Amino acid sequence: MKYKEIREQAYEANMQLPKLGLVLFTFGNVSAADRGQGIFAIKPSGVPYEELTPSSMVIVDFDGNLVDGGLRPSSDTQTHAVLYKHWTEIGGIVHTHSTYATAWAQAVRDIPIFGTTHADHNTVDIPCAPPMEDARIEGNYEYQTGFQIMDCFAAKKLDYREVEMMLVGNHAPFTWGKTAAKAVYNSAVLEAIAKMAVLTEQINPSAPRLKPSLIQKHWQRKHGSDAYYGQEGC
Amino acid sequence: MKYKEIREQAYEANMQLPKLGLVLFTFGNVSAADRGQGIFAIKPSGVPYEELTPSSMVIVDFDGNLVDGGLRPSSDTQTHAVLYKHWTEIGGIVHTHSTYATAWAQAVRDIPIFGTTHADHNTVDIPCAPPMEDARIEGNYEYQTGFQIMDCFAAKKLDYREVEMMLVGNHAPFTWGKTAAKAVYNSAVLEAIAKMAVLTEQINPSAPRLKPSLIQKHWQRKHGSDAYYGQEGC
Amino acid sequence: MKYKEIREQAYEANMQLPKLGLVLFTFGNVSAADRGQGIFAIKPSGVPYEELTPSSMVIVDFDGNLVDGGLRPSSDTQTHAVLYKHWTEIGGIVHTHSTYATAWAQAVRDIPIFGTTHADHNTVDIPCAPPMEDARIEGNYEYQTGFQIMDCFAAKKLDYREVEMMLVGNHAPFTWGKTAAKAVYNSAVLEAIAKMAVLTEQINPSAPRLKPSLIQKHWQRKHGSDAYYGQEGC
Amino acid sequence: MKYKEIREQAYEANMQLPKLGLVLFTFGNVSAADRGQGIFAIKPSGVPYEELTPSSMVIVDFDGNLVDGGLRPSSDTQTHAVLYKHWTEIGGIVHTHSTYATAWAQAVRDIPIFGTTHADHNTVDIPCAPPMEDARIEGNYEYQTGFQIMDCFAAKKLDYREVEMMLVGNHAPFTWGKTAAKAVYNSAVLEAIAKMAVLTEQINPSAPRLKPSLIQKHWQRKHGSDAYYGQEGC
Secondary structure (H helix, E strand, O other): OOOHHHHHHHHHHHHHHHHOOOOOOOOOEEEEEEOOOOEEEEOEOOOOHHHOOHHHOEEEEOOOOEEEOOOOEOOOHHHHHHHHHHOOOOOEEEEOOOHHHHHHHHOOOOEOOOOHHHHOOOOOOEOEEOOOOHHHHHOOHHHHHHHHHHHHHHHOOOOOOOOOEEEEOOOOEEEEEOOHHHHHHHHHHHHHHHHHHHHHHHHOOOOOOOOHHHHHHHHHHHHOOOOOOOOOOO | OOOHHHHHHHHHHHHHHHHOOOOOOOOOEEEEEEOOOOEEEEOEOOOOHHHOOHHHOEEEEOOOOEEEOOOOEOOOHHHHHHHHHHOOOOOEEEEOOOHHHHHHHHOOOOEOOOOHHHHOOOOOOEOEEOOOOHHHHHOOHHHHHHHHHHHHHHHOOOOOOOOOEEEEOOOOEEEEEOOHHHHHHHHHHHHHHHHHHHHHHHHOOOOOOOOHHHHHHHHHHHHOOOOOOOOOOO | OOOHHHHHHHHHHHHHHHHOOOOOOOOOEEEEEEOOOOEEEEOEOOOOHHHOOHHHOEEEEOOOOEEEOOOOEOOOHHHHHHHHHHOOOOOEEEEOOOHHHHHHHHOOOOEOOOOHHHHOOOOOOEOEEOOOOHHHHHOOHHHHHHHHHHHHHHHOOOOOOOOOEEEEOOOOEEEEEOOHHHHHHHHHHHHHHHHHHHHHHHHOOOOOOOOHHHHHHHHHHHHOOOOOOOOOOO | OOOHHHHHHHHHHHHHHHHOOOOOOOOOEEEEEEOOOOEEEEOEOOOOHHHOOHHHOEEEEOOOOEEEOOOOEOOOHHHHHHHHHHOOOOOEEEEOOOHHHHHHHHOOOOEOOOOHHHHOOOOOOEOEEOOOOHHHHHOOHHHHHHHHHHHHHHHOOOOOOOOOEEEEOOOOEEEEEOOHHHHHHHHHHHHHHHHHHHHHHHHOOOOOOOOHHHHHHHHHHHHOOOOOOOOOOO
């Protein structure tokens, strides 16, 4: 099997989605990039998770061209390709329609930063990109979705290396990370944050955002130069 | 065993309902039609899922007459028969009382098309038929339920080949498809859409419907003549 | 083992509670009555479900006196005894703190009859008894809880043979039936109805009650003299 | 293995968190104290639950100094140390980000005592401490979190031996008890109470608090001098 290692990474990461309760049937896909070879491995389109194998992962380059594999890649492949091409430090991307994150996307709202669970992973509200303009939809839709994501980050002056999750308005969440495993982790975290945020507003419609000093404290202890969460070298 | 193949299809599809979390106890039933023989196989009434076998499926014709089987068929059998008789291209029907779809039915509201998860499966709001008029209830209730469903589609000018799910007001959902397996898939999708829609309105009471260009894009990429979702021939 | 059969019935029914997701830790208890011997078997107090055995069930008479068993019976035993003594046709009782039914009890509201899932089991709103008066609380609390339940049924002119579930205000649900297994079934149905009803009001704050003709139709097809749901003799 | 017994207690208690659905990934930690030796065993920081072993538990003294163990202790270790040092009768502490309790913490609200499930465990609203002042955040944050918790109890005149659960505003819940197992039990109970309370307010925005006579009755039957819940000596 060619591209064995990256296919196995993509396979393992895809198989986490149903285990974490983030997908129904074939909704959702994970890719894993091999920067050295300039390619990524992605889930084949519409194939049930229980039928996946490492060898069924499809190999595609960062321009979205099919490189290797017997199956058609995920219909969202062009979105992954655009993000890998422009955001050069990411190694994995996940797209799901997980229930609570998708509900925020459908509500076309950023998820407010209400607590430390959120601040452990992001210092800002989870951004929600506006629905795509018609001219873009009529073009290459999945390719343009990549730009919709990047434009949202540019407009909000966000750095994809710090904020690894977002919502596409009326659509659903995307997450990424240095590895496919980290991107999957981010998808599960986003779903948890999204559920807590709905409940927070239900319990207190005027719930306050977390104050800047607490945001910085929680972010720094996990991600700052003096981070002390986790084990050395992890 | 006579009607072996269709009984096995109906059995396999029925057994998916508890696995997908769509039924409690004996609530719900699936049927599978054999158009060549003019019959369908349906769950026996009130029998727990764990006691079902392919041979316990009951064979009924499209006029609702018992053809083969040692048990009484589902109490909803006449509804299935009416739909098979008039909607000649469907091969499977599912009725459940799944939690979120039933809540929308009890609220007597169509489910608004809030996002792409919805548009991947339907281009319109999921229709909710009004509760049945008393004259119909006093007649053959389950037989009339079939007409309640068809009248709703006629009034809203919907095509059952495109919209494969609906709600009966104050009652619960029905779904169908070319096969029983597809009808079960539609029941799970409807439940997911119903849950996301409740949450969407909670997060944003004035959440916008998905705009027509996005509805068409998502529908066409899965169901249009140039569909590119899934594998060739799937 | 004395009272072997009724102990096994009570044991089996108790073990269904965690399987159906109706209890956390030791919250909840089931009893099963043997009318011929004038006793019932009930869960011992505070013992985890995974440590229960048929022989650990405690035997009590309808005046609440301990008859047989090495453990202290459920703290709710007097409530069960009162109901068995006065409602002479019931053979099983369940008390849980299941999430959604308990939330309605805490809200001190009857659960409105919003749909056919409800009407398949009851023709009326699920009654919620008012919180107990202080004079009763200061007496034998669990004994008085039995009268709180019966007084509620008398005030609302309900028949315990038709309505087999209710809420005690600020407290939690009780259900019963001809057997302990039926009482457990009723607890799970009540929880499902309670969850659907919360969601129904969320989706449509002015959701209509099910109309009388539909209530009667659904009740009669399952419970009337010409019932046609289920198999003959079931 | 040194400190074998207390490490095993801490290990067993930590492993209950994912089983009870109270944690995602590595969110959350349990410690168990050995008062005789003046130390506690706590989860190592950032290590997945499925990789934990008794020997990976880290031993720390009540001043927060590392005593034994090859891994870095939980980032919340100083909070545990402060509580053990000042609240001299507790033997176990749990911190989670469980969904519903965290939502109340994010809403910065006490959880009202709406029913007997709550009163079986507490006679007061579950207290929510205010978010920490900036001066404290800039100091030793986790150490100060311990004082944030104790100050809240002092301000509300609560006794940590009676109220074994609380929320830190904008953050998440903490629970404790005479043993680590009891502290874990309290975390699960808190999550259940938190979920029921959200639903109670949804069903009835003016739901009444449980009246004092019922609060005392339920508390006393489980915790009073004449308690009759559970088995003798349990």
